């Protein structure tokens with residue numbers, strides 16, 4: 001604790017010196033969520049990154065999130081505390097694979113989940129997050145949609161449109177682990193609990209949800225609900241904010257395996273170090289950034 005206090009003080013001092021802002025995703029470790037200037041889900045973080053007037057953004061999340069922040073702010077320095085924090089789902093689609101699929105469906109518009117690399121985003125028409133995915137699909141003026149990379153989110157969204165969706169076979173290792181059996185057992189054990197679930201989970205698990213939504217959606221639902229007990233089908237980091245928002249409610253995480261190891265590689269020491277050395281920074285080539293920015297800006301114009 002003494003060490004953490006020293007690190008927090010160092011971070012506060014360096015943040016002022018550099019005119020930096022710390023953005024953190026809800027899946028980060030609690031001690032990081034505690035010191036963040038802004039805490040959000042993928043959509044909230046992209047919105048904040050697009051509007052901040054800080055000179056330096058310290059992005060505590062995974063690589064594609066830092067990249068998106070950089071694309072929206074090419075003149076700013078975007079630091080990520082650990083370069084190894086990637087997203088395995090984002091790595092499941094690459095430019096050559098997407099180009100092949102586009103050639104097979106020349107009339108389709110391409111929607112990319114924000115969980116994609118900058119060069120993939122540059123090949124798309126619009127991005128989305130789980131917060132605004134349904135509205136993004138509604139906004140598309142084509143009968144065919146290529147959807148990358150999350151098959152589970154794609155399946156969920158496809159229920160709300162008549163358009164033909166060509167869905168890539170990617171998935172989130174963390175959310176895809178949750179099974180119907182895991183949830184069924186907990187529902188038997190806690191019959192009064194509501195099951196809240198992220199649409200990155202498998203379709204049959206999502207179908208069991210009393211509420212289905214993005215991280216911010218889950219937080220809002222639990223905060224505003226009259227229920228007192230929830231079975232939570234998403235990454236374990238969300239527990240921090242659920243408890244801060246509703247200390248009197250009970251949250252039972254649906255699986256102890258729903259921990260994203262990439263989100264957990266950041267710590268206070270790495271944040272202090274990156275603010276000190278101003279490394280590692282995110283770089284995105286100008287041309288890729290210009291094309292990817294068009295997709296991200298379209299996404300930001302669609303309501304969550």
Ligand code: 13P
Nearest residue numbers: 041042043129130214215
């Ligand atoms: P949201 O933050 O949009 O809910 O997405 C979850 C996620 O897996 C981020 O990597």
Ligand code: SF4
Nearest residue numbers: 062087088172174260
């Ligand atoms: Fe990627 Fe899943 Fe981790 Fe989010 S939780 S960063 S989608 S692996």
